[in-house]
Amino acid sequence: MFVLFKKEKSNRITIRLMIYAISLTGFISFHAWGEFYPVIVSIKTRIESATTATYFFQQGVANIGPISEQIMLPEGWYIALAHRHDGFPGGEDIVVPAVYMQGKKRSIGEAARDLYNQQGSGITKIYHSGKGNGGECIGYVGVENISTPHKWMEAISPVGTCMYVPSGDEWCKIETPELVFDHGVISLRESEGHKATKRLAINCTAGTTLRLYIPGGINSLLFAGKGTSTFSTSQGQLGKPMQLPAGRSNIDITSELHGVGIGKWSTSGVMIVEPV
Structure with missing residues (x-):
């Protein structure tokens, strides 16, 4: 206006x-116009054991600029709300989806908004199992397949939209x-x-x-x-x-x-x- x-x-x-105010990850959001992308706005880690944890989080949508509409999701690829599962020790990081959907060729922003509106917005926690608790990230990413582990380095997403997961005893309050x-x-x-x-x-x-x-x-x-x-x-x-x-x-x-x-x-x- x-x-x-x-x-x-x-x-x-x-x-x-x-x-x-969130754990070691903060959002400064501006009210206005533009292309929006679903993002994680707060994350808290609860350590269950030496090798398991639960990531509790809240979501929102934010204007991240034109990049959300410039990255194209290829035909037949999936958009997923997922976490980057670290390959401890020395292995490859992989994509572990919580929810996902397949679709036609379109911008990753459009695909992510559809998944957020249809399924993703209701997801509030993700379970982690494996060595290392915290230090991973959660976000909306594009992947070629979900039937086999997908290498994180081959997933696509706008820069900075996978939110860091803090360890259970580290936090910063804004x-x-x-x-x-x-x-x-x-x-x-x-x-x-x-x-x-x-x-x-x-x-x-x-x-x-x-x-x-x-x-x-x-x-x-x-x-x-x-x-x-x-x-x-x-x-x-x-x-x-x-x-x-x-x-x-x-x-x-x-x-x-x-x-x-x-x-x-x-x-x-x-x-x-x-x-x-």
Whole structure:
């Protein structure tokens, strides 16, 4: 939605971020337009034994940009809600599906949304059996077959959409429930390079190395009309590993505008906090 202000030649630009508190994996989601992809928004691991665990999780949909529609699922392939089962020790990682469906050639985004709406959204837990508890990931992926173990390296999915599964005794809590980047009402001339900064607070049980990134390997989000908001942190570019001590840490996140036209704008996307 937008409203033109041709006479005043000014902009009203707001970016709203909801922060989800989850174990060593966080979501910063923006309300807006775009192509959506089902993702895991929280995960908790319950250790059952030395070789078994249950992964409890919640799902949602998020705008990850055009990449969800650019990756094509070949004819006859399956879309699956699955976890990456690590091949301990030294073996190959494989895809272990919880639910799946086969279909025609189409974008992986369309296929994933169909599976999510028909079956996937009701799945809230996955059982793990094998050496190693935690350190795997859960997400919607495309695979050629499901009758035999499918190598993870041959599965397809948008970058960053398989969410890390933490071990049972590691977690970080995101303490800021919401961040709002309000660039206010600014002139067209002022809009280029205009910055707004908000602080993200994270509290970890142990020293942790994390990275923040936007799925798809990008560091900016498009507005519906024209222009972008580019994001950076107080510790450098998105995607750069950052070491956090045990306890509370503050990370400043900055939105910088480029090429924004006249109007009232909002945007959407996902920024992920993930252990390295």
